[in-house]
Amino acid sequence: MSTIHDVAARAGVSAATVSRHLRGHRVRTAVAIQEAIDALGYRPSIAAQSLKSGRTRTIGVVVPDITNPYFAAVVKGMESASRDRGYRILLANSDESSEREDDVLTDMIHQVDGVILAPATEQDETPLHVRDAGMPLVFVDRDLAGGEHFDAVLVNNREGGRQAASHLLSLGHTRIAAISGQQETTPGRHRREGFVEALADGGLELLPEFDLTGDFREESGYQLTLQLLSSAEPPTALFTANNLMTVGALKALHDMRVGIPDQVSIIGFDDLDTGPLLNPPLTVIDRPMVEQGVLAMRLLLQRLGQGDDRGGGSRRITLDTKLVRRGSTGVPRR
Amino acid sequence: MSTIHDVAARAGVSAATVSRHLRGHRVRTAVAIQEAIDALGYRPSIAAQSLKSGRTRTIGVVVPDITNPYFAAVVKGMESASRDRGYRILLANSDESSEREDDVLTDMIHQVDGVILAPATEQDETPLHVRDAGMPLVFVDRDLAGGEHFDAVLVNNREGGRQAASHLLSLGHTRIAAISGQQETTPGRHRREGFVEALADGGLELLPEFDLTGDFREESGYQLTLQLLSSAEPPTALFTANNLMTVGALKALHDMRVGIPDQVSIIGFDDLDTGPLLNPPLTVIDRPMVEQGVLAMRLLLQRLGQGDDRGGGSRRITLDTKLVRRGSTGVPRR
DNA sequence: TCGTTCTCTGACAACGGTTTCAGCGACGAA
């Protein structure tokens, strides 16, 4: 592993001159230096550069679960957007746990120039510390309570919930259930609130026994759906607030041999790769995924480019959701 | 951001003593030092540590596509296994491209203590450079031509291909097609070879027009399936060599209103989260996913622990595949 | 010819840790 001094020696100049050449300054011995660099296969030590400059050209990315296709797509967007600008990604899973999120954040904070985070809960304290440390921070997918002062790339979850409810109402459903995500997360809360609001607009109330809360994981979707089906008079329509819980719900409906949409209509939040192939094809509220990652990364890199993170208040981008009508929702049976 | 000198000053000792305390040495002023550390919220600078020690406690992970559920699961396994041992993950997508893989590898090589890689092709040169640089390297999912001297965690792809063919043969199919992955990748080649072998054992040949090669992406599965369906006498059974191409094939069959398994049976490689929910449920060759990631990371960290990467030759782990019979395969129609 | 400016240069001091080295005090043995 050759150093800048090896290059300098070979080119017959000082290390300072090599450094200047690398930073793009005009240098008389440029050709000789470049030759030496190529010959030695020299690459600057990131550690030394970081130590000196205080920058790492690395971005910390913390998501609740990388196996969730939504987050996988978001991370992919971030990765390509960051690489385009010469930044790398340090990835961590929080596993939907605030404690673990706290751990990984404090662990990575000295190693990155900025952080993109999908917080496990709205009440997280750690992100505040991150910002206190003067480190740019962008939220993606999820927000923090009182997070208006932070940059964020979100979707209009409330409107998405509303679209789901309106769709079910328009089909004539009256016994409607919802399996929401953690109410301590922005998407969990907003999707449910929008859903409830639109039902109310239609003169309908979300009955307590149909108002269930899961944890954005497949298993909770499965269990809560079983619970719904076991009630004396089950719902005729179901809204599941994210892709994994939708899969769980579908498995439960499948296992209990419940006809979709004849006996129960189901609408999910977030599309699945196999959404159109399911039996029947899945109706969902869809939203941009890779794009959210790209936007979040661009926002962050922009902050870094400005050299200062107090550049004119917080920038918050909210994208729209879209109803994708397929076969899993229909009119309620008589 | 406080430094070790701040801590030293506050505790009334020298920086060296603080460093010793942190490394676990016995020190008289341990209490005072710990107090100062807590009070200042001191955390050592990774950059400085790396510069001095030459280790970063970071592992580079390069996969072709993080949105492939298989790789997402593998990465999740790696992430949790590495965090348990105090290591972090630098993630990069190669996008199934050797050039990009080369770029990200040379970019990250000075920043990590080891690399886990799913190479884009078997002929990649870069991994050799990685190893020449004395950096531990573990392959996962895919191998390199002549890669016997590298550590690897793989599955028995040949046997998986064989299982798929045997299953189709046992159902009585004779017009059998395969959509394989890049033949320049280990899984692409071995799955096809195993498939062809087992067909031969059954006295059957894979006809040239039924022997197609895609690129492990959804779009190629879609296009090649359309091509198969347009032939004068289409196959009655189809093997798709990875999850994304399976999805593509299913979409093509769906769009062309081809009955599964009545008109065409289909068996995929790698299960889908929604596999059991598809219409009909998907028959697949399944394999461990998260576990592969965990094993690969453990292998790598073991090398690092030994301090030397010539510890007794290469270690190669091969896991078994498993046939999961569901509804998408059946007897050929008359 | 002599200043003055301009461009480029090398020496040197950081950045924040770890490690080596020599030294110091306390203690036990002779």
Place this chain on the structure above:
DNA sequence: TTCGTCGCTGAAACCGTTGTCAGAGAACGA
């Protein structure tokens, strides 16, 4: 009392890079 040993300590060097600083020539105008 003296000497050696033991356990702990601080000063200093070092890891590889970048920024500062003063200075060396060259170019230029007077």
